[in-house]
Amino acid sequence: MKDSIIIVSGGMDSVTLLYEMRERIALGISFDYGSNHNKREIAFAKLHCERLGIKHIVIDLDFMGKYFKSSLLEGAEAIPEGHYEAENMKSTVVPFRNGIMLSIAAGIAESNGLKYVLIANHGGDHAIYPDCRADFIKAMSDATRLGTYPGIEVMAPYTDITKTDIARRGKALGINYAETWSCYKGGEKHCGKCGTCVERKEALRDAGIDDPTIYEGWHQYY
Structure with a gap:
């Protein structure tokens, strides 16, 4: 029974959830909020929804790019490098992004x-993204x-699992993660x-998946 909407960015996590829950999903929604990588992500979200026969729409949230403060919205040079556990990664938070998206999606639902x-x-988001934590989702x-x-x-079934757990599910589903965007x-x-x-x-490494991603400067990964 088609009873659900999915917020699908085009990244590994939302694409995996799209395939896992495809029998229940009536509509995929992507949000264009002006980040550096939005356009690349959304292209993959559209691709996978079309492949599964799921209607896909894009909602424009250009006001976020105009009025919100985040390195994600300031161009590639503003993006810090390193692990998510590093303090400087907090600059990538887009204030209340998930709250805004969930509110709009609820109205559309x-x-x-x-x-x-x-x-x-997912669980790896919790360290720096307050709007990804279990208490917030509840x-x-x-x-x-x-x-x-x-x-x-x-419904947020990945809240308490890791990205590696998600990758393992994607591997079992036969998802080609080359057709997703993260950067x-x-x-x-x-x-x-x-x-x-x-x-x-x-x-991808910890899930035992040969990384199909093309990275800048090299072709062997981890």
Whole structure:
């Protein structure tokens, strides 16, 4: 039964969730909020939704690029390099991004007679992204349930698992992760050095997947 909307960025996590839950998903939503890598991600979100026969729409959130403060919105040179555990990675937070996206998705779900909004936040996000943590997701689900007539709920099945766990699920599903985008710099190739590139490489390595990603400057990874 098609009862769900998914927020699908085009990255590893949301694409994996898209395939896992495809039987329930009526609509995929991507948000263009002006980040360096948005366009590259959204192209893959569209590709996978079309492949699965799932309607896909893009919502423009250009006001975030105009009024919000984040290195993600300031061009590739502003993106810090290193591991997510490093303090400087906090600069990549886009304030309340998931709260805004979930609110819009809940309204679209109610307007389309759907009951659930799916989001692919995971355990590795918790260190620096407050709107990816379990308490936040629960609070948002409570808010959407109480603030809509059908009681829209947020489903975030990856909240307490790692990106490596997600990659293992993707491997079992036969997902080609070359058809996903992670790099925050949004160049022609993955930079291989920003926090999300480092996390991507570690997850694929630890899941036993030969990394198909083309990185700047080299072709053998981890």
